[in-house]
Amino acid sequence: MSEATTKQEREAALEGMGCSKKRKEDARFIQGTGRYTDDIKLPGMLYADMVRSPYAHARIKSINKDEALALPGVIAVLTAEDLKPLSLHWMPTLAGDVQAVLADEKVHFQYQEVAVVIAEDRYIAADAVDLVQVEYEELPPLVDAHKAMDPDAPILREDLVGKMEGAHSVRKHDNHIFNWQAGDKDATDRVFDHADVVVSQDMYYHRVHPCPLETCGSVASFDKVNGHLTVYLTSQAPHVVRTVVSMLSGIPESKVRIVSPDIGGGFGNKVGIYPGYVCAIVASIVLGVPVKWVEDRMENLSTTAFARDYHMTGEIAADSNGIIKALRVNVLADHGAFDACADPSKFPAGLMHICTGSYDVPVAHVNVDGVYTNKAPGGVAYRCSFRVTEAVYVIERTMDVLAQKLNIDKAEIRRRNFVKAEQFPYDTCLGWQLDSGDYHTALDKVLDAVDYPALRKEQEEKRAKGELMGIGLVTFTEIVGAGPSRNCDILGVGMFDSAEIRVHPTGSVMARMGTITQGQGHQTTYAQIIASELGITSDEISIEEGDTDTAPYGLGTYGSRSTPVGGAATAVAARKIQAKARKIAAHLLEVSEDDLDWEVDRFKVKGVPGQEKTMKEIAWAAYNNVPEGMEPGLEAVDYYDPPNFTYPYGVYLCVVDIDKHTGETHVRRFYALDDCGTRINPMIIDGQIHGGLNEGFAVAMGQELPFDKQGNLLGNTLMDYFVPTFVETPHWETDYTVTPSPHHPIGAKGVAESPHVGSIPCFTSAVVDAFSHLGITHMDMPHNAYRVWQQIQELELTE
C-alpha cells in the first residue's frame, strides 16, 4: 500500500470537512428522544397562562381577579400593577425601546398580554384565564402604517408622548420610531435628475411569522436557599438572555443559568425575550417554585415576533444600456406597538444597506422610517440576516423592472451590472466590503443548466396560445456572520463568538460553543471542522452548546452567523491546540518544531520516514510528558471577532405555469445555485437549502399575517397560515460553485439563509414574468391563487 493511499484513507476516516456525514443529532430526533423545553418537568412545578386582549387598541378600565383566584388550584394572578413594585411591568427591547410585560393601563395590539395566571396544572390555568374579568374602553386602532404619521392619527404610545429624541434619531411624530439613512442623498438625487432612464416600483413585503414547529416557552426555577435562578428557555441566544435576566432581576450573572435544550426550529422567532419568560421568572422568584410557560400555536403566531412588514420603493437611474448609475430605496417600516426588532444596536433597519446587491452601483441612498401601529412587536430576521431578505427583494424586483422598461433580458441586464470577479474585495457605495465572488460564472452555469434560451422560446409559444408561463431569475448577494464588533453589538456586547476545545488524554474531544443549534446540525459540522484541524475522527468529538454554566459566552445562532463566526472560533481554537501539539511532538521526537510537517492526523519529521507522532500519542503526552516550562493539558479557547461579514451569493431560476381559471401557480422547475465558500458538509448544505427554499416558497406563495380594519389578526392558526407539506413543495434542483471567503479561517461563508433570501424574489419574479408581456411590472406577495386570479380578472384574460 502506497503512502499516498494510506494518507487518503486516514483523511477519509476522520470524516472531516467536505464529508457528507450523516447528522449526529438525527438519531435522537427521529426516535422522538430529543429533550425540548416543554419536556422539562420539575418537582412542584406550576403553570402560567396568559389573559390576552381581544382588542388592538383599548384602555383598561379595570381588572377583576376574584373569580379566577377563587378557582381551586389557582395560585396567583399577576397584572402590571403587581409587577410595578419590581419595575418589571415594562422591559427594554433589543432596539432601544421598551415593551410592556403586562399591559400597563392600555393594550396596544390584539392578543397583548394583560394578566398572567399561575396555577397547579395547565388545565386549571386555562380555566382561570376565562375567569379574569377585564373591562376595556375601545380606542381607535391604527392599522395602516401609511396613516401612522397623519396629523390626526391616534397616538399609540402615551408613555413616549413628548419624548422626541428616539433611540436612533429625532422622532417626527408621536407614532414615529426612527429615521435611518445610508449613502449620499444629494449625490444620488443629482444622478436621478439627469439620468437617461429612471424606474420606480412600490412594493409591500408583507407581515409574516417564522412559525417554527416548536413554539416559544420557558421553565424558570429559582432556588430561594442559594439565590440561584435556572431558566430552561427556547433561546437562540442563551448567553445574551443571561445578561439581560441578570440586569433586569439584579441577580448576579454568576447565579443565573440559562439552558437552551433541544430547539425545534428558531428562524429568528427565538432571539428576543418575551413577556411570558419574564412572567415565569418573576413568578418563580416570588413563589420559590418552578414555573412553566409555553405558548400555543395561536399565541406564537399572534404575539411572539413577526417578520418583514416593509413598504418599499425601489428606484434605479440607468443609462440606455441598462447600466446602473444610482439606486434609491425608501422604506416605511411597520414595527408594531413596541420596537422590538432584533438587530445589531446601531442598525434600526438591520443590514438594509446591502441593497446594492450583486451590482456595481456608483452611488445610492436608503431612507427608512419606522412607525408604530396597533400590531404585535417583532421585526425579527426570519431565516435571514437582519433585513437582508427585504434588501434583496427590493433590488432584485427593481432590476426586473429596469430590464422590462429597457426591453433587455433580465439575465443580460444583471450580467451587465455585476461586480466583476477581479473587483473583489469590492467596496459598495453604502459601506460594505464584499469579500469574494464570481457572479458571471454562477449565472452562466445556471442558464446553461436550464437551457435558458429554450425556456424563453417555449414561453413565447405559450404566450401566443394565451397561456401563462413565467421565468423568474434572481442573482442575490447576502451579508451574514454578524459581525465585526466595530459595527455590531447587541445591548453593548460585541457580536463575537466563541469555542472552547478540550482534548482528553485518550484523544477524544469535548468542545463547547457560544452558538446554539436549532436544526442546523452543529453537533456534526463543528466536529468536522475540528476533525480536519486536529486529525481526530469526528465521531470522537462531542459538541455541546446552550448551557451558560458550561459553554463559553457567545452571541448565539441567527443571521447565518454560526459558521462565519462560531466556525471561525472553532477553527482558530483548534489551531491553537495544534500549535501546542506541535511543541509536544517536537519534544517527544527530540527535534525542532521547524523540522516537523503536519499530515492529516500526525506530525512527521521532515525527511525521516517513520519518525512521527499521532495526535492520539500527543494527547496522551500532554497529560504526562510535556516540555519543560509548558503547562500540562491540551485545551484552547477562542473568542473570534470577525474582521468582516461574509457574503454568500447565489443564482436562482424558477419556472411557473399559471392556471388562468383558478389563479393557481405551479412551480415547474426551481434551480438553485449557491456559493457559500468552503463546504463543510455537502449533505447538510443541501438539507439547509431545501429547508430554506421551502420557507421561501411558503412566504412568497401563501404565508401572511393579515389584519382587518379593527386590527384583528385574521389568520393565526395553521388552517390559514401556510406551512407547505411535501404535497405543495416543488422539486428543488441544487448546484454550487466554491469561492472561499478570503478572511475566514476555513473560507466558509454560511448558507442556511441564502435559499430563503434568494428564493422569495425569485418566485415573485416568475409570477410577474407570466404577466410581463401584458405590462405588469410587479405583483405583491403572497402569490396565492386568489390574488393571482384577481390579476387575471383585471387583465380580462378569461372570457
Added chain:
Amino acid sequence: MIPSEFEYHKATSIQDAIAKLAENDEAKIIAGGHSLLPMMKLRFAEPPCLIDINGIEELRGISVEGDMLVIGAMNTENEVLNSPLVQEKCSLLTEAIKLVADPQVRNRGTIGGDVAHGDPGNDHPAIMLALDAELVLEGPDGKRTTPANGFFLGTYWTGMEEGELLTQIRVPVREQGVGYGYAKLKRKTGDYAVAGSPVYVKMNGDTVSDIRIGLTNVGPCAFRAEAAENLLRGNVITDDLLKEAGALIIDACDPAEDLRGSPEYKSHMAAEMAKRAIRQAIEDARN
C-alpha cells in the same frame, strides 16, 4: 388550546350511545373528533359530555345490499379509501377521499362524522347529494332512513332529530353508463375547499340522461346546482352549454368571505370545479 372540563363516556353499543344521549341533551357524539376537538380546544364548543362511539363494532363494515353499497358510519376516511368494494361499486368516494384533508386526518376522521357534522366545508355532504345517498339514523324512537337530498339545512344544521345517531350511509352502486367526477380547489393540504364539486352523470351515448352536481363550501350548507343540472340534462355537452351552466352555478352560490377569497372568487371557482368535474364524469362514463 385547552378545552373546558367535560365528562367522557365510551359507548359500548348503538343503544348505549342513544341512551346516554337521552340523559344529557347537551352531550355530543365524538366520532373521529377532527371537527369537534379543534372547536373544543378553541372553546367555541364546550359540551359537558362526550359520548365516544369509536368502540361500537356495529358502526363499522362495508357491504353491498342489493343495489346499495352500505357503509357503516364509523368507517374512517382511509378505510373507505382503501376498500376495493367501494372502488368497484362507487369510485366517486375513492377519488374524492384522496382529496379530503391529509393522511393523518383520514386515519381518524370518519365518513359518518363528516356527514353528520353539517359543516358546509366538509366534502361528504355534497358527495352524498351527488350520489343520491340515503342516511340511516337511529334514535330513541327507533331506526329511520332519510334521503341525503334535503338533509343538509344550514351550517351545522341537518335533518337529524335530537337524540339521533347516524349509523349507516347507503349509496346506489354504479350502474351501466354512470360516470363520476370530483374537483376541489384548496389552498393547501388539510384545508377546507375554496370550492368543491362532486358530479354524477348517466350517459346515453353522448347525451346526458341524468346529472347531479353537488357543491361544497359555497353556501351555508352543501347543495345541488339544480338550475345547471336542468340545463344540461337531456343534452349533449358542449363548451357553450358548460359555460352557460357555469353562469347558473355562479348565481346559485352564496359563499362567505374569508381568507380563501371573496364571494365572487369562490362562486367562480365553484363553477370552474363543477365544469371540470362534469368533464371528468363524462369521460369516466365512457370507460
